[in-house]
Amino acid sequence: MERTSSSLHTDKIGAEQQMKLFPATRYMGSKSKLLQYIWDASSKYKFDSVIDLFSGSGVVSYMYKTHGKAVISNDYMAMGGVITKALVENDSTILPVEEAKELIKDNIDTDEFVYKTFKGIYYNDEDNHFIDVLRAHIALMDDEYKKAIAMQALIRTCVKKRPRGIFTYVGDRYNDGRKDLQKSFEDHFLEAVALINNAVFSNGRHCESYNVDSMNLNKKADLVYIDPPYYTPKSDNEYVRRYHFVEGLARDWKGVEIQEHTKTKKFKSYPTPFSTKDGAENAFDTIFKQYSDSILVVSYSSNSLPNMEDMINLLKKYKNNVEVIPVDYKYSFGTRNTVKRNNVQEYIFIGA
Numbered sequence: 439m440e441r442t443s444s445s446l447h448t449d450k451i452g453a454e455q456q457m458k459l460f461p462a463t464r465y466m467g468s469k470s471k472l473l474q475y476i477w478d479a480s481s482k483y484k485f486d487s488v489i490d491l492f493s494g495s496g497v498v499s500y501m502y503k504t505h506g507k508a509v510i511s512n513d514y515m516a517m518g519g520v521i522t523k524a525l526v527e528n529d530s531t532i533l534p535v536e537e538a539k540e541l542i543k544d545n546i547d548t549d550e551f552v553y554k555t556f557k558g559i560y561y562n563d564e565d566n567h568f569i570d571v572l573r574a575h576i577a578l579m580d581d582e583y584k585k586a587i588a589m590q591a592l593i594r595t596c597v598k599k600r601p602r603g604i605f606t607y608v609g610d611r612y613n614d615g616r617k618d619l620q621k622s623f624e625d626h627f628l629e630a631v632a633l634i635n636n637a638v639f640s641n642g643r644h645c646e647s648y649n650v651d652s653m654n655l656n657k658k659a660d661l662v663y664i665d666p667p668y669y670t671p672k673s674d675n676e677y678v679r680r681y682h683f684v685e686g687l688a689r690d691w692k693g694v695e696i697q698e699h700t701k702t703k704k705f706k707s708y709p710t711p712f713s714t715k716d717g718a719e720n721a722f723d724t725i726f727k728q729y730s731d732s733i734l735v736v737s738y739s740s741n742s743l744p745n746m747e748d749m750i751n752l753l754k755k756y757k758n759n760v761e762v763i764p765v766d767y768k769y770s771f772g773t774r775n776t777v778k779r780n781n782v783q784e785y786i787f788i789g790a
């Protein structure tokens with residue numbers, strides 16, 4: 439049943455139940471399966487406020503919110519800012535289904551941007567037009583939280599309608615016939631709105647959502663959760679390359695230049711220090727220094743650089759007590775038919 443109001447307080451249903459309402463996605467590097475470990479590691483310490491510096495899918499921010507913390511979420515991807523605006527900062531606004539239905543009405547002039555730019559690339563003409571209609575309606579919305587819910591629902595729809603949920607290839611080659619791919623854009627969108635509405639809640643605390651480079655977020659909190667892209671020399675950790683289409687939606691392709699020669703019509707990845715070993719090491723050092731007064735909780739994996747020893751040494755520069763919690767974790771890749779599993783250890787480092 440759809441809720442009409444969302445002044446829900448976590449006390450009423452408990453953190454665990456509230457967490458189940460988070461609309462999960464398959465975002466690269468999402469910690470949705472590690473939440474309990476992150477919470478167990480954090481909750482040994484007394485803290486009231488949290489910065490989630492690389493919030494990605496928003497699932498960790500939401501987890502801390504369910505535990506009654508004042509959460510500041512940040513990611514340099516605009517799409518990261520959309521989800522945390524809708525479900526972390528927002529504590530009471532929903533987008534009523536009747537209003538959502540108005541957004542899909544084909545009664546507005548569109549700029550045909552998606553229809554023309556991405557013709558024959560990810561979706562058919564009809565679906566591309568649907569996206570443009572939604573974009574045009576969303577652009578006219580005044581309420582920032584309703585707008586974020588609508589945009590998040592559109593992003594979720596596009597990801598669900600895309601085999602593997604990514605935009606690194608063109609055409610339909612990974613279509614394994616799953617239900618999500620058969621369902622219409624309209625059904626996906628309205629379902630997504632209902633799901634997001636249902637996840638809106640207040641924990642009685644002031645929470646904030648930001649969309650800046652990690653080095654430029656000048657905020658303070660008792661605990662800082664640090665989960666940047668994992669650097670390995672072999673694998674690709676570029677978020678923009680994977681998600682450029684939905685990231686483009688989130689920022690309406692403002693301030694980026696589509697690389698017209700590419701088949702995928704992607705735009706350049708944003709610069710981040712986490713694309714080289716030295717860059718990552720220096721960035722960790724800078725972040726640890728900047729937040730040296732806070733409890734530091736870092737997620738990183740065993741096949742990434744800096745390695746475990748280096749990370750411990752970096753943390754020890756600023757923190758007296760450094761602890762590592764190894765978690766055996768299996769990453770899976772591919773479509774339903776070709777699932778490969780890769781055994782790595784996921785580390786949670788804590789500096790206090």
Ligand SMILES: C[S@@+](CC[C@H](N)C(=O)[O-])C[C@H]1O[C@@H](n2cnc3c(N)ncnc32)[C@H](O)[C@@H]1O
Nearest residue numbers: 467468469492493494495514651652666667710
């Ligand atoms: C491993 S993911 C975070 C996953 C997140 N904890 C979750 O559970 O969904 C890393 C995130 O860092 C973001 N990112 C990369 N470089 C950044 C930078 N310089 N500043 C802020 N965010 C950055 C990426 O957009 C990506 O969402």
